[in-house]
Every structure is written in structure tokens, then in C-alpha cells.
Amino acid sequence: xxxxxxxxxxxxxxxxxxxxxxxxxxxxxxxxxxxxxxxxxxxxxxxxxxxxxxxxxxxxxxxxxxxxxxxxxxxxxxxxxxxxxxxxxxxxxxxxxxxxxxxxxxxxxxxxxxxxxxxxxxxxxxxxxxxxxxxxxxxxxxxxxxxxxxxxxxxxxxxxxxxxxxxxxxxxxxxxxxxxxxxxxxxxxxxxxxxxxxxxxxxxxxxxxxxxxxxxxxxxxxxxxxxxxxxxxxxxxxxxxxxxxxxxxxxxxxxxxxxxxxxxxxxxxxxxxxxxxxxxxxxxxxxxxxxxxxxxxxxxxxxxxxxxxxxxxxxxxxxxxxxxxxxxxxxxxxxxxxxxxxxxxxxxxxxxxxxxxxxxxx
Amino acid sequence: xxxxxxxxxxxxxxxxxxxxxxxxxxxxxxxxxxxxxxxxxxxxxxxxxxxxxxxxxxxxxxxxxxxxxxxxxxxxxxxxxxxxxxxxxxxxxxxxxxxxxxxxxxxxxxxxxxxxxxxxxxxxxxxxxxxxxxxxxxxxxxxxxxxxxxxxxxxxxxxxxxxxxxxxxxxxxxxxxxxxxxxxxxxxxxxxxxxxxxxxxxxxxxxxxxxxxxxxxxxxxxxxxxxxxxxxxxxx
Numbered sequence: 001x002x003x004x005x006x007x008x009x010x011x012x013x014x015x016x017x018x019x020x021x022x023x024x025x026x027x028x029x030x031x032x033x034x035x036x037x038x039x040x041x042x043x044x045x046x047x048x049x050x051x052x053x054x055x056x057x058x059x060x061x062x063x064x065x066x067x068x069x070x071x072x073x074x075x076x077x078x079x080x081x082x083x084x085x086x087x088x089x090x091x092x093x094x095x096x097x098x099x100x101x102x103x104x105x106x107x108x109x110x111x112x113x114x115x116x117x118x119x120x121x122x123x124x125x126x127x128x129x130x131x132x133x134x135x136x137x138x139x140x141x142x143x144x145x146x147x148x149x150x151x152x153x154x155x156x157x158x159x160x161x162x163x164x165x166x167x168x169x170x171x172x173x174x175x176x177x178x179x180x181x182x183x184x185x186x187x188x189x190x191x192x193x194x195x196x197x198x199x200x201x202x203x204x205x206x207x208x209x210x211x212x213x214x215x216x217x218x219x220x221x222x223x224x225x226x227x228x229x230x231x232x233x234x235x236x237x238x239x240x241x242x243x244x245x246x247x248x249x250x251x252x253x254x255x256x257x258x259x260x261x262x263x264x265x266x267x268x269x270x271x272x273x274x275x276x277x278x279x280x281x282x283x284x285x286x287x288x289x290x291x292x293x294x295x296x297x298x299x300x301x302x303x304x305x306x307x308x309x310x311x312x313x314x315x316x317x318x319x320x321x322x323x324x325x326x327x328x329x330x331x332x333x334x335x336x337x338x339x340x341x342x343x344x345x346x347x348x349x350x351x352x353x354x355x356x357x358x359x360x361x362x
Numbered sequence: 363x364x365x366x367x368x369x370x371x372x373x374x375x376x377x378x379x380x381x382x383x384x385x386x387x388x389x390x391x392x393x394x395x396x397x398x399x400x401x402x403x404x405x406x407x408x409x410x411x412x413x414x415x416x417x418x419x420x421x422x423x424x425x426x427x428x429x430x431x432x433x434x435x436x437x438x439x440x441x442x443x444x445x446x447x448x449x450x451x452x453x454x455x456x457x458x459x460x461x462x463x464x465x466x467x468x469x470x471x472x473x474x475x476x477x478x479x480x481x482x483x484x485x486x487x488x489x490x491x492x493x494x495x496x497x498x499x500x501x502x503x504x505x506x507x508x509x510x511x512x513x514x515x516x517x518x519x520x521x522x523x524x525x526x527x528x529x530x531x532x533x534x535x536x537x538x539x540x541x542x543x544x545x546x547x548x549x550x551x552x553x554x555x556x557x558x559x560x561x562x563x564x565x566x567x568x569x570x571x572x573x574x575x576x577x578x579x580x581x582x583x584x585x586x587x588x589x590x591x592x593x594x595x596x597x598x
Contacts, residue, residue, distance in 0.1 A: 146447065166462060170575075172458070172564045172568045
């Protein structure tokens with residue numbers, strides 16, 4: 001029977017070695033950034049050039065042809081080269097050096113824009129890179145108003161955005177915003193300058209609803225709401241732009257409305273499905289919002305009369321009128337269509353009646 | 363001649379001499395306007411609308427005038443990103459810039475008075491600019507603009523008087539600086555003079571934007587307020 005003491009000693013010794021080895025394998029894992037397309041050399045920590053080592057990439061052994069002594073040589077690196085590289089001493093398989101290689105580019109000039117969709121409360125600036133760098137980037141934004149620097153508070157979401165509250169209104173001094181983007185391989189920056197009024201652009205109107213109007217085959221009633229981000233429509237009223245067209249045509253019709261959040265279209269083609277959108281703008285300053293979500297609607301049509309027998313169908317078709325056609329527009333002079341708010345389209349029939357009425361009154 | 367009716371019918375700016383003559387008469391007779399009756403609430407409301415419309419018209423006119431004038435001044439004044447530091451000399455013109463809460467809380471009288479004072483000053487400086495300009499065409503355009511701007515001043519005055527507010531003292535406090543103002547610079551200060559002109563146009567543009575917002579607020583508030591104010595003034 002073997003002596004228990006030496007085997008116990010062996011076990012303790014093994015444990016110590018293992019702990020020591022583990023401690024050593026908890027090497028500082030470095031991070032290394034390299035430019036796309038570059039040639040690079042990795043050194044195995046403090047090992048001599050002529051030491052025998054084995055390199056691995058993400059756990060896979062690297063062929064000796066890539067080695068120059070104990071240095072790993074990588075040519076014309078691309079994104080597939082990114083990963084964890086480790087260097088082991090030849091015989092003992094000791095981990096000598098470990099690093100994350102991240103291949104990327106230095107940042108191109110960022111794209112920066114600022115906009116006030118909540119005038120007169122303030123404005124926000126948002127930015128992005130025109131092409132990815134594949135490595136982490138840090139953004140820094142500074143806002144100058146004349147000699148004064150303002151703090152742009154970063155938004156939680158979306159991330160590349162910050163906002164500023166106006167302390168003063170109606171400023172003659174321009175705002176100057178500079179965005180700097182930095183990463184391990186370089187930096188870049190862009191600056192924009194603007195007047196308070198130039199960046200005002202509301203969000204599109206909300207809850208746009210279009211409905212047919214009973215007994216009116218050429219009308220559609222459209223209603224919408226001010227964008228909820230616009231804080232004070234009483235003092236800073238919005239005006240609106242409505243566009244509509246039947247689905248079958250490409251040409252839009254436009255109506256500009258200086259107040260109110262509804263409009264009745266009076267010249268819709270009977271029975272055709274329409275697509276309608278609305279945009280908003282501050283009454284006096286800035287630019288138009290994007291178009292709202294499109295809504296679809298079809299004007300009211302009379303219910304087709306049910307036919308009782310085949311014979312009756314044959315009879316009605318021979319007389320030339322079809323019971324499936326919606327009735328023609330009402331002949332009664334519709335003053336509302338002529339005098340209503342917004343765009344005015346007077347059909348010739350209505351015009352004739354109006355002229356007749358006018359003559360009567362002269 | 364019915365002065366009250368004439369005050370309401372200021373627009374559109376038509377024959378320059380006719381307007382000038384009646385404006386002189388209007389300004390002369392302004393303090394003597396007799397007691398007003400209820401039709402003037404409606405009158406005040408319409409005057410505010412017309413004043414608002416005029417600020418929009420002037421703002422539109424100014425865009426063309428300013429770009430022509432800045433081209434006349436030459437670079438860097440006509441560069442779009444030109445953003446010089448504001449110099450204290452330019453502080454002679456009352457600034458439209460105002461703290462947001464303060465602007466919101468202005469009462470109707472203060473709001474109107476601020477506009478009235480600003481445009482009387484601006485008109486004064488614009489007129490002096492007029493005298494210096496070498497190009498005849500530009501001088502003519504400036505002249506027309508001044509006439510329209512004078513119309514705005516009178517329009518604001520008419521709103522104020524129809525609401526029973528006193529007119530702010532005309533240019534009294536500004537006289538000393540005005541006397542040595544933009545019109546009287548030496549040739550050595552040519553660049554500084556151009557800077558003054560630049561800031562004057564900038565301030566004018568900003569005021570016209572601000573006035574649109576000021577008159578929007580007034581539009582919503584005037585009729586009930588006017589009635590209350592006049593009842594107070596008559597001691598009821």
C-alpha cells in the first residue's frame with residue numbers, strides 16, 4: 001500500500017499548481033483596435049522573439065505560416081479577423097498573452113440636425129454616422145448661443161439625441177451646434193448654425209379621420225388633431241395643408257387651411273376610394289411638417305336597389321338605365337359648397353343657379 | 363373728417379403722399395380722440411387683425427429688401443452663416459429678445475407699447491440708413507418700406523387708443539443716442555456702420571416675427587378685456 005502522506009502532498013501540490021495556473025490565466029485581457037485593411041503584428045506579451053509559442057484565434061489554432069518568430073502577423077485585416085487572440089508558451093501550454101482584436105474604421109463626418117417641434121419650449125438635436133465604424137464611438141455635443149454655452153440634455157431614447165429649453169425667445173443671435181465623434185482610431189466633427197425661427201417644424205397632425213357624408217356622394221369629411229408635441233396652439237397657432245386624390249389617379253389636390261382642424265372635401269369623384277393626408281406648420285415661421293399617416297375613405301353611395309325577377313332586370317336594362325349606377329348629384333343649389341371654408345370648387349350647374357338667383361335680386 | 367374711421371382703414375398702403383399727409387394728421391390728433399362707444403371693440407378686433415396682416419406683409423417685403431441691402435454691403439454681411447458677436451453699439455435698438463415667461467405674462471398694454479416703441483425706433487434708424495445709400499433703386503425700395511413701416515406704427519397706435527391705452531412717449535429717451543446715432547459716423551467707422559446696418563435689419567426681422575406672435579395673443583384676448591378696461595377707466 002502506498003504511503004498516504006506523499007499522495008496527499010501530491011494532491012495539495014496539484015491544487016496549488018492549479019490555483020497558480022488559474023491565477024495566471026486571469027491575465028489582463030487587452031483590447032486592441034486596428035484599422036480595416038491594415039497590416040499588424042501581435043507580440044506575445046514579454047516573450048522573446050525566438051520563443052516557441054502557439055497562437056489561437058477564438059480557440060482555434062493559428063497556422064505557423066502567420067508567425068514571425070513568436071509574433072503573430074496579420075495582413076490586410078478585415079472584420080472577420082475580429083475576435084479573441086491568445087498566445088500560449090509552446091511546451092507548457094501556459095497562457096502568456098490575451099487580447100481582443102476589434103477591426104474598424106475612424107469615424108466619417110457625422111450627420112447632425114436640430115429641430116424645434118415644440119416651439120416655443122425648445123429644440124432637440126439628433127445625429128448619426130453615415131457609415132458604421134464597427135467599434136465603439138463616443139459623441140460629444142456643444143451648443144453655443146453667442147458667447148454662452150448651453151447644456152443639451154441627453155435623451156434616454158432615442159440615444160443619439162439631446163434637447164434644450166429656450167430661455168429666451170425671439171433671439172437675433174444664431175445658435176451654433178458642434179458634434180464631435182471619437183473612437184480609438186480617430187475623430188471627426190461637424191457644426192451647424194441656425195436662427196431660432198429656421199428650425200421650427202411641427203410633428204404631423206394626429207388622429208386624421210376621413211368619413212363619408214350621408215346623402216352626399218361627392219363629399220368627404222376630414223378631421224384631425226394638433227400634434228400632441230406642440231405645446232401652445234392658442235398662442236402659436238398652426239395652419240394646415242391637406243392633400244387628397246383618388247387611388248386610381250397620381251395627381252394630388254391641395255387645400256391650405258389657416259385655422260380649424262377639419263375640412264369637407266366637396267369635389268370627390270363619386271364612388272372612388274380616396275387617400276388623404278394632412279401636414280402642419282406654424283402660422284408664421286419655420287417649415288411644414290411631414291405628411292400625416294394616410295387615411296382612406298370612399299364617399300357615400302346610394303344602396304343599389306334589389307331586383308326581384310330576371311325578367312324585370314331584362315326590362316330595365318333595355319330601357320337604358322342601370323339600377324347599379326349611383327344617382328346623379330342633387331340639383332338643389334348647395335350654398336354650403338360655395339361659401340364653405342378652405343378651397344372652393346363651384347360646379348357649373350350650381351354656378352348657373354347662383355347667377356339666376358343673383359339676377360332675380362338685382 | 364372722421365378720424366376714427368380713417369384710423370381703421372389704414373391698409374393697404376397705397377398712395378405714399380396721401381398716406382404721409384393723413385399720418386401726420388393722425389399723429390397730431392391722436393391724443394384728442396373722444397370717448398368711445400361699443401362699436402370700437404369690434405373695431406379694435408379688426409385693427410388687431412389688420413396690424414397682424416401688416417406685420418406679415420412687412421416681413422415678406424423685408425426678406426427681399428434685406429438680401430438686396432446685404433449684397434450692397436458686400437461680404438461678409440451677405441454670407442448666410444455670418445454670425446458676428448453682438449456689439450454694444452447695436453443695443454440702441456430695442457431688442458425683440460425676451461425671457462419666455464416674461465413675454466407670456468405681458469399685459470396687453472405692455473405688449474402693444476413694446477411693439478410701438480420698437481417700431482418707432484426702427485423706423486428712425488431705417489430712415490437714416492436711407493440717406494446714406496448710394497444706389498437709387500435701393501433707396502427707393504427702402505423708402506417704400508419705411509412708408510409701410512410707418513403704417514404699422516400708426517396701426518399699433520390706433521389699436522392702443524381704441525383700447526384706451528396711452529401712447530408711449532415718442533423717442534424722448536432715445537434722442538441723445540439717436541443724435542449721434544448711425545447717421546453721424548465718420549468714414550473711418552465704415553465697417554462699424556455696416557455692422558450697425560446688419561444688426562438693424564436683423565432686429566427688424568426678428569421684431570416682425572415676434573409681432574406676429576404678439577398680435578396672435580392679442581387677437582384672442584382683446585374683446586372682453588377692452589370692455590373691462592374701459593368700464594374701469596370710467597370709474598364703474
